[in-house]
Amino acid sequence: EAGVVQSPRYKIIEKKQPVAFWCNPISGHNTLYWYRQNLGQGPELLIRYENEEAVDDSQLPKDRFSAERLKGVDSTLKIQPAELGDSAVYLCASSGTSSYNEQFFGPGTRLTVL
Amino acid sequence: AQRVTQPEKLLSVFKGAPVELKCNYSYSGSPELFWYVQYSRQRLQLLLRHISRESIKGFTADLNKGETSFHLKKPFAQEEDSAMYYCALSSNGGSQGNLIFGKGTKLSVKP
Numbered sequence: 001e002a003g004v005v006q007s008p009r010y011k012i013i014e015k016k017q018p019v020a021f022w023c024n025p026i027s028g029h030n031t032l033y034w035y036r037q038n039l040g041q042g043p044e045l046l047i048r049y050e051n052e053e054a055v056d057d058s059q060l061p062k063d064r065f066s067a068e069r070l071k072g073v074d075s076t077l078k079i080q081p082a083e084l085g086d087s088a089v090y091l092c093a094s095s096g097t098s099s100y101n102e103q104f105f106g107p108g109t110r111l112t113v114l
Numbered sequence: 115a116q117r118v119t120q121p122e123k124l125l126s127v128f129k130g131a132p133v134e135l136k137c138n139y140s141y142s143g144s145p146e147l148f149w150y151v152q153y154s155r156q157r158l159q160l161l162l163r164h165i166s167r168e169s170i171k172g173f174t175a176d177l178n179k180g181e182t183s184f185h186l187k188k189p190f191a192q193e194e195d196s197a198m199y200y201c202a203l204s205s206n207g208g209s210q211g212n213l214i215f216g217k218g219t220k221l222s223v224k225p
Contacts, residue, residue, distance in 0.1 A: 003157070040123075104159075105159065107157050
């Protein structure tokens with residue numbers, strides 16, 4: 001089993017540019033999470049999906065962030081336009097009905113905004 | 115407000131010494147607590163959860179509702195225990211709750 005796959009692993013962009021992150025969860029996992037982890041902090045939830053439905057996006061800065069999970073499998077997180085403060089590691093995680101709250105994390109995408 | 119506090123940013127011990135990583139939480143309902151670990155160049159992974167009441171890699175953690183704590187303990191630290199440790203609280207309950215993480219404690223076990 002490959003685990004949660006994320007790409008790219010690293011991204012460097014200029015401020016005001018758009019950026020997108022992709023996540024492929026573990027096969028069969030209906031729940032998908034996007035977290036942001038700032039330097040020296042723990043992960044903070046941005047959005048949670050149950051299948052294709054975003055059931056909790058209260059922490060997603062909707063003026064510049066968007067996410068989608070069209071077919072209930074892969075997901076994309078987008079920032080447009082990026083700001084200096086968006087530099088962080090973006091983590092994707094997934095969980096299944098049999099894993100009882102265990103979330104399986106991807107390797108993350110490290111974003112640097114210059 | 116729901117919050118997880120890990121007061122130590124860095125904990126350094128010698129191999130064979132006991133280790134305790136502190137975690138306190140603030141939650142109005144019945145909490146579900148977890149410890150996640152991230153070894154160097156690896157992804158974040160679950161270490162243990164309070165409902166399992168099990169020992170993983172020699173680590174145990176007991177939920178103390180009176181003190182709102184969930185400290186992680188190991189009687190004899192090993193060098194391979196060196197990692198970042200995050201305490202986390204499930205905010206929704208049920209089977210797929212959102213996790214609220216602490217800031218993490220870096221454990222360094224010296225030879």
